[in-house]
Amino acid sequence: MFWRKTRAAIGRFHPAHQRLTMERTVSMASPPGEWAAVLASLSQHEATVKRRKWRLPARATTVLVPLIHVLSEDTARDAPIGIGADFRGAGVPGKEGPKRELPVRTRHIRKITEWYTLDPWLQVRAELRDGSVLEVRVTDRTRHRKIHKVNARNKHKWKTKKKAVQRIDARRTLPRDALVERPPAAPPGWIRVRRKDGKRTTLNATAKLGQVPEDKDQLQAILTVLTELFRWTRPAATGRTA
């Protein structure tokens, strides 16, 4: 069997790390201590696994790992952090919407087929130390168009076009009787925030990005959206604990 030693090494990784390597997905809800074990296992990956097929997805190292660190800082030792990540991309079955034909107005274009793919590649839920619950969902939405052209000499061409946008939804459900105050400055134009009062006030921040950020900018985009949810509560709470 090829790559026998590498397979054996992968077999010794944390189960979540194994699944990330082989299936490119993660689904786990565990306290920060268990996630620290996953991070420790992930730190061995580059030195152990050389096969291109089993490389960690780029978003795993640029988004997932830092996000685990950030969430671990804000959750209590026994509070679970739930993360569902799917790095398989938008091309897998189940993410593709129905296809439809667009009306054609020029004689050289015979047919235009359009469809959308929705790729909710990151979902997070964490119970924070201050009693609030944080939920995040990041979705890539891609429009595909396949254009069938025929020129005057009856030569056929098929062209495809893609346009991807991203939506980041974040929600923070505050503990009862939490003090909520509108921040003095409005968020950036690309972030919309809604406040819903009730027994537990809920803050929703939604960002629609005109293009999918590059891997190196993706974490900052998510953290910037999350920041809005924490600007509404005073940081001057007493009883600070580790």
Add this chain to the structure above:
Amino acid sequence: MNPCGATTGFFVLGRCGRPSVTVCQCGRRLCAEHVDPQGLCPECSGAQGYADPYRPGWARGLRRSHYRYSASAYGDPNLYTTYDSYDRSGFDQGDDFDIGGDTGGDPGDGGWTDS
């Protein structure tokens, strides 16, 4: 008891308060969990670069730059100064210790976040 002066949390800021075992070069007292291998506090360690992203406590080094970036992105200078003053105010809440005396300087001059 000399409590650890490290800031905890990323969005939900807090302070550690565990018994300290050493002192950072910036004067902050640190417990065993918040001191890095070079004996630095998370802020001083973060100022030297983010190093290995798999290192435990890596986000503590990212925190300050994130607040600074967010204050700029939101056009809300209070965001960064709130983080700064919050760190300081945590030590002025009627506790029986005062970080100002330990640092040997005016905590209002940004010593916490500019260390």
